[in-house]
Amino acid sequence: MNPRMKSLAGGRAVWFCVLVGVLPIAAAQTNGPAVTPPLVPRSTFIQPANAKEGRDPFFPLSLRPYASAVVPTANTTDLSALAIQGMSGSPDHRLVIINNVTFAVGDEAEVITPQGRIRIHCLEITGNSAVVEANGQRQQLHYGLKP
Numbered sequence: 001m002n003p004r005m006k007s008l009a010g011g012r013a014v015w016f017c018v019l020v021g022v023l024p025i026a027a028a029q030t031n032g033p034a035v036t037p038p039l040v041p042r043s044t045f046i047q048p049a050n051a052k053e054g055r056d057p058f059f060p061l062s063l064r065p066y067a068s069a070v071v072p073t074a075n076t077t078d079l080s081a082l083a084i085q086g087m088s089g090s091p092d093h094r095l096v097i098i099n100n101v102t103f104a105v106g107d108e109a110e111v112i113t114p115q116g117r118i119r120i121h122c123l124e125i126t127g128n129s130a131v132v133e134a135n136g137q138r139q140q141l142h143y144g145l146k147p
Contacts, residue, residue, distance in 0.1 A: 047065065078113075081114055082113065085098070089104075096143075099112060099113065103132075106123075121133045
């Protein structure tokens, strides 16, 4: 066999081993030091309590980030701002409109008051009144009476 043919045949054998995967297996079996992957640092985010601690980079004038840092002091809810604006429905399925939200008996929803949002639960609707509950406080509202 010609020396040039031998070198081509040897080169092809090496490429065949590389393609088949014989050489990488032999290289993986070396007794070198174990390589550990680098540790990826974890991101830590701290919610600012006030504007001096940080701000929202997308809405720098927003006060939203600081609202969650405010802890409510009492669990009392002022129900005096609730008012019935209308009543409807058949006698067996009465509906009442309280601060622009329609309720049936058993319904629960948020209503908007001057003090903020209040989640109320409608317990009873009779004649021209309704009994609602919010944060454990019950109040009877009468139709036609302003707060």
